Amino acid sequence: MPIRPAITLLATLLCTAALAEVHEVKMLNRGASGAMVYEPDYLAIAPGDRVRFIASHPSHNAASLPGLLPEGAEPFKGRINEEIEVTFDTPGLYGIQCIPHLAMGMVMLIQVGDRQASEVQLPASLPARAKARFEQILEQANSAY
Template identity: 50%
Template sequence: MTVSLASRLAALWLCCCAASGASAETFEVKMLNRGPHGAMVYEPEFIQAAPGDTIKFLATSNGHDAVSIAGMAPAGATAFRGKVNEEIAITLTQPGLYGIKCQPHYAMGMVMLVRVGDTPLAQLVVPEDVPEQARQRFENIVSRAAAATR
């Protein structure tokens, strides 16, 4: 069976169109002194992402950064550390739950959660050394996120 050049070109064009539709998304997160859930917050505090999506942290208030929390990322995930008062963009490729903190305001509970893929929120493990206010904020984030998906 012979396939015509026109058929081959049509198949190639369809493949290219299908591949271009599967683009990654970029989420913007504001680092704030005050937000809807209190002082020293990321807005939004929770993101549902897909592997390959990018999170861009915006320096909208002074004194904040975005840093991965040791022990709160899936196996194989790359740790990151932004600089205070500077934007940082990270691309998350490993499915799982990612805890993120503002290093200067970590003890005040400035954290956020990113879920890449469909890992259940109930699988979040908060390490023992996480400050109490940050631990409480993670509990609140999970509670609000779970309620929003019902």
């Protein structure tokens, strides 16, 4: 391969990575929408964007929710009380949970790409408060369209 096309390809790849946004989500004991929440609790982002989960209050983490993850996407699990930054490359809908507070409804939804939040199939195994919280998030997300 001639040098010039290789340099062009490398520059294109680097520019694409540089255009990716970093979105911040706070993990809170109490926020605008109640107790044990992520703020914001819904994000619509582009493939390749990153989300930084900030441990604003103690005893929280961010982890992908089994059963609400796009096919081919890698699951993730942050440690309690630690910031984690995740790159979302695979388009689709991601359910996020705080493992210690799932039963209290500490969940959020991340939409990567064009798939609409109205297409979410919530896992049947969700605790009641988590399911109710996802339903509130979905209602707000769908009313934005």
